[in-house]
Amino acid sequence: MAPLLEGITHILTPIPFLLVGLGTFLGIIGGAIPGITGAMMIALTLPLTFNMIPGNALALLIGMYVGAISGGLITATLMRMPGTPAAVMTTFDGYPMARGGQPGRALGFGIAASFIGGIISWIFLVLVSEPLSDLATRFGPFEYFTLVVMAMVLIASVSQGSMVKGLLSGALGMLVAMPGVDPAAGGFPRLTWDVLYLNGGLGLLPVLIGVFAVSQLIADIVDIDRTIERTKFSTKGILMSFKDWKNQAWNMLRSSVIGTWIGILPGIGANIGSIVAYTTAKNMSKTPEKFGTGSEEGIVASEAANNATIGGALIPLIAMGIPGSVIDAILIGALMIHAIQPGPTLFLNNPEIVYAMISACLLANIMMYGIMTSSVGKIAQLMFTPRAYVLPPILVFCVIGSFALNNLFFDVWVMLGFGVFGYFLERSKVPLGPFVIGFVLAPIAESKLRSGLMMTDGDFSPVVTRPLPLIFVIISVVLLFWPFYQDWRNRKREGK
């Protein structure tokens, strides 16, 4: 408890406090502007943190994470356009309620649910991360390798759309992580095609910015003439009444726990969390017919869950170095850029960083509630900024962001190349989330496998003879074949 209090005290000092506030504010604005995602904003902000101390850098990024996931509800409610993918479910009920003359009330439900979701998941973050980290420190290389494999299969199997394309995306990310000097082979370069710049591998930032920012910019330019439906806005009802709090308490709690649990599962982000919570709320509601027509329960379920995934997703990141979502993969990159080794030893080696992250998460949720309830009207105006003014400056930031780490124009070309590649992947409905998570996890998986084989003199059998690796392998196999089994069962039923 004492380290947590120390962390909270630190985060309340002027500079970290201001950085969390700035991050949350910018995140809300980014989340509220369609076409700017949380992942894009955090990837572009990362270069600005190079000269900050790591705790402050992560405080800024976590503030932005909370802000971006929350800000998406503004456009989802007022424009039926989710500012971030996590707010898709909010459009189903937020927009009809806003259209029905209660935009303030619709936003009020979303903001309050986001706040409660964030706080409940934060409590889980505090309670679960350290014990889980303790457990993970006992993992050997085979345990770690099979855990990463399980995470990859999980990410692919829950990717929206085709599972084969999810797996393909993850594998492509892993392949992109392969070029460069191989430390386990005595520094011998591989897959460099004699290009000197590839000896250090493809940089995390250029690849991230390309895949998440540039590909999105290309898509935004293609759709730049799409008109936006507006609803009239008023802040009436922005603060929920006591009766509303009472009516929604159980829904908020249930959806927050669902969101936290989904967040803990490696690689699954806020959008899946909100879909599961929304479906559960609908199935358990006394008035399921109201869902999709402006149901208060629908807004609350979606928003409580998507914000709860933030704290949930930070748990595997802090405890094991496994990203709980795409944004967490970028946060792992942020830790590595600041020379901090993510993984189970993070609690032992850098407790001050861990508690700064945990405290920033709490403060960001509180600030998000304050900023959203007090300024949502002004923030909502930003949604209508013509995208022609917004997109080119972001492109300039992409160039600076990819250039800044090594001062190399090669990285800028890599960024542009992966932007185009990411755009074509998305057009073919290949999800980008598994790509980035595969890119981050592949070096960990490979190094653990090879160090394990070094210990066993080339013997693979511990993968199936040791209890934890065996459990992870069984879960991976079940996850891999479950969708095919379900498909086969459905066809059989239809045949009857």
Add this chain to the structure above:
Amino acid sequence: MNPTIAKRDIGLMLFIIAVCVAVLIESWDLPPGTFEPLGSGPVPQAIAFLIIGLCLIILARAAIALARHTVPEKTAEELEAEAADVASGFQSRPWSATAVLVMSGLYIVVLYLGVLGFGVVSTVFLLITILFLLGRPPLRAFAAWVTSFDRAHLPAAMPVLIAFGISVVMGFGCEFVFTKIFYVDLPTG
């Protein structure tokens, strides 16, 4: 599967397979491990084979979809979105995206050559790109305003002035902030 997506899939998968073949060729001669039995080659090779296998599955599905001319039923949301696009006269602008990418390439080349500083090059790039994305009407109004000094043209010409303001502030502002505050070594020309 939608035939359009099937055709896109085929092109993309063939490209990915070509990359994987290049990876396999490049990794084939990598030496075996010195300190451990696996070495540098097997992991990228295994991933490349996995990707080729997955691409072949997607290719087979796309080919079947094209042969059968299967078009999937659209969801209510997709139909609604399509109807809204038709009603508003929306047309996508893929060539605009291509043009912006080409402009970005030129921007990077000019920065690389170091002929001019980051602030100047970025300001010009931003101005050209924003005006290009805004389309012709604001430019015509601006030209009319400049030639006639008629205040009636000013509101329609305002986007050009805003574009100019954004370009100057972002171009020179970024140069100042990133070189003086964040110590990023941007090309100064």
